[in-house]
Structures are given as C-alpha cells and as structure tokens.
Amino acid sequence: MPEDGSEWPGLRVALAVPQRRDLVSVAAASGQSADAGYRTIRSRDRKQRSKLSRWYRGNERTVLGITGLVSFFVLWQILAMLGLISEFFFSSPLAILAAGIKEVQNPRFWTDVRISAFELTMGASIALVTAVPLGILIGWYRRVSFTFDPWLNFFNALPRIALLPLVVLWVGLGIQMKILIIFLGAFFSIIMPTAEGVRTVDRTYLDVARSYGATQRKLFTSVVVPATVPFIVTGIRLAIGRALIGVIVGEMYAQTEGLGVMIDKAEAALASDRMLFGVLIFTIAGIITTEAVGVIERYLQRWRPSIDVEEGH
Amino acid sequence: MTANASVAGKAPSPRRWAFKRPSERALYGAMGFIGVLVLWEIATDVGIFKKSLMSAPSLIVKAAMTDFGSGAIWPHITTSLSEWAIGFAIGAVVGIPLGLIIGWFRRFDYFASVMLSAIYATPKVALAPMIILVAGIGIEAKVILVLLLSIFAIIVSTVSGVHSVDRRHQQIAQSFGASKRLLFTSVVLPSTIPFILSGLRIGAGRALVGVVVAEFLVANQGIGWYISFNGTMLNSARVYLGILMLGLFGIVLGEMIRVVERRFDSWRPEIH
Amino acid sequence: MAVEMAAKDLIMSAKGIRVEYHDRTTKEAFLALESFDLDVVEGEFVTIVGPSGCGKSTFLKVVNGLLRASAGEIKLKAAAKGRDDAMVFQESALFPWYSVLDNVAYGLVCAGMSKKDARERAKPMIRLVGLEGFGDKYPYQLSGGMQQRANLARALTVDPGLLLMDEPFAALDAQTREIMQSELLRIWDQAKKTVLFITHQIDEAVYLSDRVIVMSARPGRILADIRIDLPRPRDLHVKRTPPFVAYEEQIWELIASQMKTSASQFGGG
Structure with a gap:
C-alpha cells in the first residue's frame, strides 16, 4: 500500500490516459524503409467499447450461465408443447411450476419437507460430530489407523446404501432407520478425508509448535485442526451427496413419509409434474447445502492466500 | 515441559508413516480385521448379538459355500456386473469427451456451468421412479440410472482438469507457436489425465450406488436384489454376504484405478 | 540510451x-x-x-x-531459418509428461515437424548442453540444473535469432x-x-x-x-x-x- 498517493505517478497517468496509440501510429507514419526483414510486434489496439459490451465482458460467465439454464427450460417447454418429448413421462417446466404451486398449499407437502429435513439434519450432524474427532484420532495415532484401516477401507469402498436392508433388519422401518442410513452414508465420507488430513499435516509446523513447547492440546488446536479443515470440508461436501441419497432411498424403501415417498407416490400416480417438483426440491437442497459449506469454508480458510492473481513476480 | 519432550520423541514424520512401516501396517491391519471377526463370532455365539439380525462370520461363510457351491449366486453377480459395466462404460465414453469440450471452449463452459452444477447437485436417485416408469423394469432402466449417477462425476472432474492446466505450460506451447490442436494434445490432454482418472474412480463408485438402488427398487435379480430379498426373508447371513461382495468389488475397483493413477503420479498436480 | x-x-x-x-x-x-x-x-x-x-x-x-x-x-x-526468438523459462518449465528428448524436440514439433525428425534434430542439442544419455529420462528424474540445461536445449533447437x-x-x-x-x-x-x-x-x-x-x-x-x-x-x-x-x-x-x-x-x- 502506498503511504502517500503521490508515490504512484505512473498509476495516475495510466488511468488518465487509457490509450496512447499515437506512439504506434507515429512509428508507422515515419515509414522506415529499412523495415524489410523485420517483424513488428505492435501494441494492443485497444478498441473503444460501448458501456454495454464492457458490462457484458465483465459478466459474461453469469450472463451465459443463466442463458444456458433458461434455454434448457425453454427448449424443454417447446419440445413438450410440440409433442416431441412426451409430457406424460417427462412433464414440462410450466406443468411442474403449476404442480409446485398446488403442492406448496398442501399441508401434507410441508409435513414431508419437515420430516425429510429432520432426518437429514439428524443423520448428518451425528455423522459430523462423531466422524471428525474419530478421524483426527485415527489420523494421529499410527497404530489405531493401521488397526482400523481394513474395515474403514471396506466401508468406504462399499456403496453404503447397500446396508439399507440390514439397517431395516436392525431397527425396523421407522425414522431411526432413515437417520441411521443417512448417518452411515455421511460418516465414512467425512472420517476418511479427516484422517488423511491429519496424516499429511506438514511436519515443519508440528516441529515449530513443539520447539516452542506446545502442549499436546495446543498442538492440536494450533496446528493439526487448522491444517485439517480443508480435508474436513471436502468430506462434508461428499457427505451431503451421500446423505441425500440416504434420505431418498431410505424413504422410498420404507414407504412411510417424507419427500422420497412423495416422489415415489407421485410417479406411481403417473403425476410426473408433481414428481419432478419433488426432485427439484432436492436439487435446491443440494445447492443450498453445498453453497453453505462453501461459505463456511471461505470463512475458515480466510488466512489462505487467494491463488487467482495474475502474474506473480 | 515434559509433555513436549515425550511428544517430540516419537513418530518422527506423521506424513510418511503409512509408507514407512509396511510390516507394522500389515500386522495391525490383520489384528484389526481378524479381531472384529472373532469378537463378532463370539458375541453371536454367547447370545449378545441376535443370530437372526447379526448373523456370524461362520454363518456367512456357510452361506457363501452353499450359494457359490450351487451356483445360485452367479446370475446375480453377472446381472449386477453387466448393469454396472454398460452404464459406466457409456458414462466414460460420453463423459470424457464432453468434459474436454466444455472445459476447452470458454463460452460453452459458461453456458453449461449453471445447468451442470444444478444437475450435479441433484441426487439422481430421486429420478429412479421416473426412469423405471419410462424404461421399464428391465436392464435398460438400471443402465440409465448407473449412467446418470456416474457421468456427471466424470464430466465435472474432466472439466476441472482442463481448467487446472498449468498456465506456464500453456505459455510454453504458445511461446513456441504451437497450434491450438497441438496445445490441446501436448498440454491440455496430458495434464487432464489425472483428473479424468479421479473422475473415473468417483464415477465407478457412483455407478455401483446406481446398481444397488435400482435393484432395491425394482428387480428380480442382481446383488442389490439379493441383499434386499434376503433381508425381507430375515436371512441375515446372505445379506452380509451380498454386502461383503459389493464392498470387495469396490475395493478391487478402487485399487485397479489407483494403480493406473500411480503411473501418472510423477507429474500429477496437487489436488484433493 | x-x-x-x-x-x-x-x-x-x-x-x-x-x-x-x-x-x-x-x-x-x-x-x-x-x-x-x-x-x-x-x-x-x-x-x-x-x-x-x-x-x-x-x-x-x-x-x-x-x-x-x-x-x-x-x-x-526475421530469422532466415528457425524462429525469430525463443524463450528459456524459469524453473521447472519442462512438460512433466514428456521425456527430455521430447521436451527438447517440442519447439520443432510446434513448427510442424514430424515427431521423428524433430527427435533427430534435438539429439545434437542434448549433446551440446551436456545431457547426453538423459534423453529418455523424465523431468522429475533430473536435478534442477539438468532441467535447466534441457530447458535451454529446447529453445536452442528451434535455432532462434x-x-x-x-x-x-x-x-x-x-x-x-x-x-x-x-x-x-x-x-x-x-x-x-x-x-x-x-x-x-x-x-x-x-x-x-x-x-x-x-x-x-x-x-x-x-x-x-x-x-x-x-x-x-x-x-x-x-x-x-x-x-x-x-x-x-x-x-x-x-x-x-x-x-x-x-x-x-x-x-x-
């Protein structure tokens, strides 16, 4: 940071005189005939752009992204209206919207949302509060890790949803079953990266902490946990997907209540619009939770320098 | 501080011990693996675990010998395997080129990005009832679900691979006047390979989820069905057997891809 | 000036x-x-x-x-033959997925030469920079100094003005x-x-x-x-x-x- 703005004469000139094409044109106008045998590298010919085009260039990603999404829905709607895709099977955006409007006025829908949200929150948070400490434990103590590795690797490689019939055997078809299957889905997704994060803590930082006489406790809070945060966040990201699968499949399997049942029943009633509205709720849930994790991650990672800098000298 | 001295004295390098001590690793690993099985067996034997719910390792082995001996389990294995393989293969064949195209063309990438992340965030298993309605109860529905579950992981990983191409490497190609085509084949493609492989690893796992879910919901054959059916029949040993086979398949699969990945380790960029 | x-x-x-x-x-x-x-x-x-x-x-x-x-x-x-200019980059600028020989030949491949011819032309440059016998190695197998020799050879191979x-x-x-x-x-x-x-x-x-x-x-x-x-x-x-x-x-x-x-x-x- 400049202590005094006047230390930046160059910057001010740059802002005041955005282009100095005259230099180029002078050189060109002087018309040196000795130029034969030379290649000329000219300066950037900065075009004077309109305000709109400058705005577009600054926001191209957003503009095109939204265009993409909108055209997807528009195309779907048109194809459905033309009968090129079967509205019976695939519905259409407007029909889904209509079904959605009807659905949100239905108290049963909100009961389903509440139940699914409750299962998800319970299962995922129990997984989080157990998997993180256990992951740190396993990552830190070599022998503990070696002992549990075979089983952890097994469950990590297994699609946890396969445990569903077993969970039903153990606890029946009630809400405990769904919470348990969500928990199982999320737990292994968090514990594996957490342990890996502790294992790969940079030794230099540990040595620094130890040489200053850090207690074991201080070592964990000052070095191990901060260094492991990115890994835990990665685990949580994976866990969200697994947990959502648990909610849906668990509910479809148990056939009692929740959004999974709503989707299944809607499809059985051949109401593809209502069914896709249910899917949309899960999409929104997936986006919101992933975004929330991103926000938390950015907060926890604010000490990490941004890598998106042009030209690092 | 005494705690300091004792801590500093042990575990010289927590970052490398996993590779440093293969024999210790094997010893403790075997202890952990066998220990759990023995405790399980005893717990069931003395009645701490209910036999009908928890079964026991010996009962699972017996079930395995019966079902493999009679050959009754093979149709389930081949059914699941072919559903998995067809869906995953289509996912790879379509997903990798699509990911490369999306990553390479900036405007195309922007155009697809919002849509892609929305689809990525959607739990595809929620579409299972619709897929079953459209494609019927045959293998097609299962292949479609497997495909849907695996392809987006492959696309997203490939796209992020193209995006993470080292800017310096791009500059080198540019500096020597490489054509766009050469830039693609000499820089973009090789640096994306590790990402493609990790996409395939993730996609293969997701595909397995697809097989299981599809077979839970509608099937009369396959390992997923085998687990589910034996669950309702309270035949717990076979439930465990089916789960065991799925887990082992997952491990073998992961190891196979990891072997290929390791070949590219020397020039693998840092990713998590 | x-x-x-x-x-x-x-x-x-x-x-x-x-x-x-x-x-x-x-x-x-x-x-x-x-x-x-x-x-x-x-x-x-x-x-x-x-x-x-x-x-x-x-x-x-x-x-x-x-x-x-x-x-x-x-x-x-404008160079009569070869490129007008070529750059020797800062550290670790070799392509890790190519052997030393292919890295050194890269500039010629960029200029449209076939891989085989480019390799032939790259060999003397490898000798010039003192990397004889290392053509088949990958960059990670080379020390920092050797990597920079290869980096130099890559630029020299295109005969820059x-x-x-x-x-x-x-x-x-x-x-x-x-x-x-x-x-x-x-x-x-x-x-x-x-x-x-x-x-x-x-x-x-x-x-x-x-x-x-x-x-x-x-x-x-x-x-x-x-x-x-x-x-x-x-x-x-x-x-x-x-x-x-x-x-x-x-x-x-x-x-x-x-x-x-x-x-x-x-x-x-």
Whole structure:
C-alpha cells in the first residue's frame, strides 16, 4: 500500500490516459524503409467499447450461465408443447411450476419437507460430530489407523446404501432407520478425508509448535485442526451427496413419509409434474447445502492466500 | 515441559508413516480385521448379538459355500456386473469427451456451468421412479440410472482438469507457436489425465450406488436384489454376504484405478 | 540510451513499450513498464537487472508475444531459418509428461515437424548442453540444473535469432548456478546466439554480459546501460578481479537507490 498517493505517478497517468496509440501510429507514419526483414510486434489496439459490451465482458460467465439454464427450460417447454418429448413421462417446466404451486398449499407437502429435513439434519450432524474427532484420532495415532484401516477401507469402498436392508433388519422401518442410513452414508465420507488430513499435516509446523513447547492440546488446536479443515470440508461436501441419497432411498424403501415417498407416490400416480417438483426440491437442497459449506469454508480458510492473481513476480 | 519432550520423541514424520512401516501396517491391519471377526463370532455365539439380525462370520461363510457351491449366486453377480459395466462404460465414453469440450471452449463452459452444477447437485436417485416408469423394469432402466449417477462425476472432474492446466505450460506451447490442436494434445490432454482418472474412480463408485438402488427398487435379480430379498426373508447371513461382495468389488475397483493413477503420479498436480 | 548501431546489425529494437496490468481480484490497474526502449545487436549478450517486480520479465513476454503491450512497438529481425526468438523459462518449465528428448524436440514439433525428425534434430542439442544419455529420462528424474540445461536445449533447437532467458537459474543453489553460468557462456560461444537475459543477480549479469541494462522499480524504466568490458572467454575467476567488482558496485548503487524509493512504496518491495 502506498503511504502517500503521490508515490504512484505512473498509476495516475495510466488511468488518465487509457490509450496512447499515437506512439504506434507515429512509428508507422515515419515509414522506415529499412523495415524489410523485420517483424513488428505492435501494441494492443485497444478498441473503444460501448458501456454495454464492457458490462457484458465483465459478466459474461453469469450472463451465459443463466442463458444456458433458461434455454434448457425453454427448449424443454417447446419440445413438450410440440409433442416431441412426451409430457406424460417427462412433464414440462410450466406443468411442474403449476404442480409446485398446488403442492406448496398442501399441508401434507410441508409435513414431508419437515420430516425429510429432520432426518437429514439428524443423520448428518451425528455423522459430523462423531466422524471428525474419530478421524483426527485415527489420523494421529499410527497404530489405531493401521488397526482400523481394513474395515474403514471396506466401508468406504462399499456403496453404503447397500446396508439399507440390514439397517431395516436392525431397527425396523421407522425414522431411526432413515437417520441411521443417512448417518452411515455421511460418516465414512467425512472420517476418511479427516484422517488423511491429519496424516499429511506438514511436519515443519508440528516441529515449530513443539520447539516452542506446545502442549499436546495446543498442538492440536494450533496446528493439526487448522491444517485439517480443508480435508474436513471436502468430506462434508461428499457427505451431503451421500446423505441425500440416504434420505431418498431410505424413504422410498420404507414407504412411510417424507419427500422420497412423495416422489415415489407421485410417479406411481403417473403425476410426473408433481414428481419432478419433488426432485427439484432436492436439487435446491443440494445447492443450498453445498453453497453453505462453501461459505463456511471461505470463512475458515480466510488466512489462505487467494491463488487467482495474475502474474506473480 | 515434559509433555513436549515425550511428544517430540516419537513418530518422527506423521506424513510418511503409512509408507514407512509396511510390516507394522500389515500386522495391525490383520489384528484389526481378524479381531472384529472373532469378537463378532463370539458375541453371536454367547447370545449378545441376535443370530437372526447379526448373523456370524461362520454363518456367512456357510452361506457363501452353499450359494457359490450351487451356483445360485452367479446370475446375480453377472446381472449386477453387466448393469454396472454398460452404464459406466457409456458414462466414460460420453463423459470424457464432453468434459474436454466444455472445459476447452470458454463460452460453452459458461453456458453449461449453471445447468451442470444444478444437475450435479441433484441426487439422481430421486429420478429412479421416473426412469423405471419410462424404461421399464428391465436392464435398460438400471443402465440409465448407473449412467446418470456416474457421468456427471466424470464430466465435472474432466472439466476441472482442463481448467487446472498449468498456465506456464500453456505459455510454453504458445511461446513456441504451437497450434491450438497441438496445445490441446501436448498440454491440455496430458495434464487432464489425472483428473479424468479421479473422475473415473468417483464415477465407478457412483455407478455401483446406481446398481444397488435400482435393484432395491425394482428387480428380480442382481446383488442389490439379493441383499434386499434376503433381508425381507430375515436371512441375515446372505445379506452380509451380498454386502461383503459389493464392498470387495469396490475395493478391487478402487485399487485397479489407483494403480493406473500411480503411473501418472510423477507429474500429477496437487489436488484433493 | 541504447548505443547507436548500423540498422542492419539490429536484432531487436523496442520503442516506447508500456505495459499495464489489471489485477483481477482488486480490479486495480498498475503499470509494469513505461516508455521502455532497448536495442539489441547481433551476437550480443544483453542482461536486464532490476529489483523484483520491475517488469523485466514482462518485457521478455512482450518480445516473445505472450503479452501485448499497451503502447509502443518492437521490431524483431526475421530469422532466415528457425524462429525469430525463443524463450528459456524459469524453473521447472519442462512438460512433466514428456521425456527430455521430447521436451527438447517440442519447439520443432510446434513448427510442424514430424515427431521423428524433430527427435533427430534435438539429439545434437542434448549433446551440446551436456545431457547426453538423459534423453529418455523424465523431468522429475533430473536435478534442477539438468532441467535447466534441457530447458535451454529446447529453445536452442528451434535455432532462434534471439534467445530470451527469463531468470533461468534463479531457483538453483549457488554452486549449481555458477556452473550453469559458465556452461551457458560455453554454449553461447558455440551456438553463436544473441541473448537477452533477465536476472536479479548482479554478479550473474556482469559475468555473462556484454551489456547490462539496469532497471528502476515499477513502473520499470531504464536507469543505465552499462557496457561490460571484460575479456572473453571468461572463467569464474573473473568474478574475483577488481574491474568485475567495480561493475558490481556500480550496478548495486543504482539498484540500492531504487530499493530506498520502493521501500517507502511497498514496504521493502
């Protein structure tokens, strides 16, 4: 940071005189005939752009992204209206919207949302509060890790949803079953990266902490946990997907209540619009939770320098 | 501080011990693996675990010998395997080129990005009832679900691979006047390979989820069905057997891809 | 300013180069280079030294076409054969997925040569830089010094009229750097190339060059253009001679005065 703005004469000139094409044109106008045998590298010919085009260039990603999404829905709607895709099977955006409007006025829908949200929150948070400490434990103590590795690797490689019939055997078809299957889905997704994060803590930082006489406790809070945060966040990201699968499949399997049942029943009633509205709720849930994790991650990672800098000298 | 001295004295390098001590690793690993099985067996034997719910390792082995001996389990294995393989293969064949195209063309990438992340965030298993309605109860529905579950992981990983191409490497190609085509084949493609492989690893796992879910919901054959059916029949040993086979398949699969990945380790960029 | 020379000897002539950057995160613009003029004559070894961030690497990128200036122009002698210019990049700029031989052949492949022919043409260059027998190795199997030899060979293979070197030895340890410096002089002598070299090491600049261009802190301007009148061929002993040390001191004074200015701006630069 400049202590005094006047230390930046160059910057001010740059802002005041955005282009100095005259230099180029002078050189060109002087018309040196000795130029034969030379290649000329000219300066950037900065075009004077309109305000709109400058705005577009600054926001191209957003503009095109939204265009993409909108055209997807528009195309779907048109194809459905033309009968090129079967509205019976695939519905259409407007029909889904209509079904959605009807659905949100239905108290049963909100009961389903509440139940699914409750299962998800319970299962995922129990997984989080157990998997993180256990992951740190396993990552830190070599022998503990070696002992549990075979089983952890097994469950990590297994699609946890396969445990569903077993969970039903153990606890029946009630809400405990769904919470348990969500928990199982999320737990292994968090514990594996957490342990890996502790294992790969940079030794230099540990040595620094130890040489200053850090207690074991201080070592964990000052070095191990901060260094492991990115890994835990990665685990949580994976866990969200697994947990959502648990909610849906668990509910479809148990056939009692929740959004999974709503989707299944809607499809059985051949109401593809209502069914896709249910899917949309899960999409929104997936986006919101992933975004929330991103926000938390950015907060926890604010000490990490941004890598998106042009030209690092 | 005494705690300091004792801590500093042990575990010289927590970052490398996993590779440093293969024999210790094997010893403790075997202890952990066998220990759990023995405790399980005893717990069931003395009645701490209910036999009908928890079964026991010996009962699972017996079930395995019966079902493999009679050959009754093979149709389930081949059914699941072919559903998995067809869906995953289509996912790879379509997903990798699509990911490369999306990553390479900036405007195309922007155009697809919002849509892609929305689809990525959607739990595809929620579409299972619709897929079953459209494609019927045959293998097609299962292949479609497997495909849907695996392809987006492959696309997203490939796209992020193209995006993470080292800017310096791009500059080198540019500096020597490489054509766009050469830039693609000499820089973009090789640096994306590790990402493609990790996409395939993730996609293969997701595909397995697809097989299981599809077979839970509608099937009369396959390992997923085998687990589910034996669950309702309270035949717990076979439930465990089916789960065991799925887990082992997952491990073998992961190891196979990891072997290929390791070949590219020397020039693998840092990713998590 | 640049020494007047007959136009036919000029390899490169830069006039009024100005480069602006836009920091994507802060959206601020800053000037990397301002009214930068430089002439380089055939066969010359010219080095640009300056404090960190003075835009010396930026200038090289403009010459190489990796970056476009906001003003000014550069005339570069069109090479009868080979490329007009080629860049030796900073550390670890080899493609890790190619063998050393394929890395060295890369420039020729870019020029449209078949892989087989390019490899044949690359082999003598590998010998020239002292990497014989390492053609089949991958970059990670090479030490830092050897990697930079391969990096140099890659640029030499395309037979450039002007060889651009962007702090090629900056990441090497002190001993390896000295060895590489004398190796570079040997290769330069054999290959008969015109070199534009960037460094922040004063002794490296004096040891290697015919001319040393001293640059100011950002925005980079030329402070001095010093001709180094030390006999060639030079060996490393020349670094201990009084004239060498005098050159070093002269350049150090110029840069130190800049550091004082920039310290108030950047807190030490």
